[in-house]
Amino acid sequence: MTTLERPQPLLSMAEKTARIDAICAAARILPVITIAREQDILPLADALAAGGIRTLEVTLRSQHGLKAIEVLREQRPELCIGAGTVLDRGMFNAVQAAGAQFVVTPGITADILAAGVESDIALLPGISTPSEIMQGYALGYRRFKLFPAEISGGVAAIKAFGGPFGDIRFCPTGGVNPGNVRNYMALNNVMCVGGTWMLDSSWIKNGDWNRITECSAEALALFD
Template structure:
């Protein structure tokens, strides 16, 4: 992962990471915020609050009608923030998020047409896998970093720890059911590079514009390391 000259968000200089692979995504921060916004206007101040707290990456999901516009707004207005598109579930959405300026793609699963489109986009991909067969399928496609989803429901830490035996080369971003209290335990696993979590951006804080609270939660998350 290379870091070019400093960009600027507000008054603080921020080095803008450049990612070229899935592995780079896992190294950006201990926690990737998984974010749903109800309006595009929420996205930019939210992303800036995360950045001030020391989290330079965001996964803006397509779970709301504002998702695509939010990706475009953050990608164009928040220097220093690496913008990913989450909950991408169709080949058409792959094209849409790429056009909106997403720097990486996150999928909850990896059916053949979706996987083919995501790989063809050239963007780094965190494809979702919940079983060893799905993980090996993604490895056959050339991916050695992926999303473990839904993490708690798919066997939790014991399952992912067991995976490291036959597949020591694979690294993961577990997402789904991970909390502020359990994140450090997940990060202690040798095959976990980062975790995905929604607790950094509580809905009431986003709706109320409590960016100071989000900045504080990001600062706490930025200190999490195995």
């Protein structure tokens, strides 16, 4: 095997943690996007970007998720495109092939955590309990999505996690809204939040892209 043919070493878990940190610092809000119609892919992304949201989590909750990731990576290379609602290794491999730049899961399994260790794509695993944090921690994960955040204890839970898990940081998702987002972002162990309030389904259905742009800008202004 020649030097060029040799597989390149994987990024370390510390390097992947740094990559997640950079993605979340730039994003502040990860919009959780479900594409109902292929025709909405580009105008929706453009509306979010015009409002300042340029890091997008495209979920696999619809048949258009993989296509959306492929289209956005090809036609909007200036955006950072991640894949959400990744449930197993097959989905992980599919979003990797589609060009996803990061992966988010709603929960964890041993196999999905192993897939993240074995890939150079940074994985943000979903957790809701200390035991799940410890399962990921043992493999080198230091960044997690708390999901569903409000049902799982919200701000109080994240504060409590800060005691035993001092080097862990979170992206709370699920129930985060304009009324509570500042409470989450005030916590030292919160790096960004996931949300959907700038993605009202009626706005998307009606092509009200200006409304989405305005709401995106208003959402980011909550962090100022």
